[in-house]
Amino acid sequence: MFVLHRPDRGFTLVEMLVVLSIVAVLAMAGVYMIRPRTRDSVRSVMTELEGQLINAENASLLSAQDVYVVSSGNWTDGTFILDARPFVGGGLVPADPSTLPAALVPGGSTYRLGSAAECFRSRYNQGNRDHMSAGVDCSGAGWYATALGTAPDLATLSTFSPATMSAFKTAIGTPLVGQTYVVLSGMTQTFLTGFCIVVVGLNGGKPIPNGPIGMIVVPASSSNIYKYYKQDGSTTWKRL
Secondary structure (H helix, E strand, C coil): CCCCCEEECCHHHHHHHHHHHHHHHHHHHHHHHHHHHHHHHHHHHEEEEEEEEHHHHHHHHHHHEEEEEECCCCCCCCCEEEEEEEEECCCCCCCCHHHHCCCHHHHHHECCCCCHHHCEEECHHCCHHHHHHHECCCCCHHHHHHCCCCCCCCHHCCCCHHHHHHHHHHHHCCEEECCCEHHHHHCCCCCCEEEEEEEEEEEECCECCCCCCCEECCCCCEEEEEEEEEECCCCCCCCC
């Protein structure tokens, strides 16, 4: 009795393509897992902050009242807070900031419409991955300059027309940090003063030299929220 044996054969083209596809997917997943977390974290924190400002605009529109956007605390000890809720009873901006009412104390739910849970808070000391890898520059210790590296200052770039560039530069020079506040008018739904919020990549609670930077810029008398980003090692800013 004769037994026929099939000759040895190699892989078919389809089999090879399937294997290569699987290898490519695994390689892409590996690159994603090992790339710097700070790159995504800076943009994630920026999105959270932008959402808070958009919520403030919506609250001002629906309540027809002024919204006082107040910042306080430090990022790396988890006390940073951005409180953007309507002030009960509305009111005008005090001529003297030292006479700010108790209503402007961040988290003062008694004086605000809505609960303190609506505020943006740093979760650095709660093990949050994004908040540990990126943070708002509120230390006054030159985080922005460290992270900027050799990249040009955003204020030096001709981003807007000459008619609006002055307001843009003023906003960049007015960071919203440490017991500072801005008012969103309930009548016009525009921010009465310009400001910026700077987010930098962190490593062990310290800014990464020439690391990723994100900046939210809001010019005075505007409701527009601009976002800019410089990735780590780059000297180029781009608008998000």
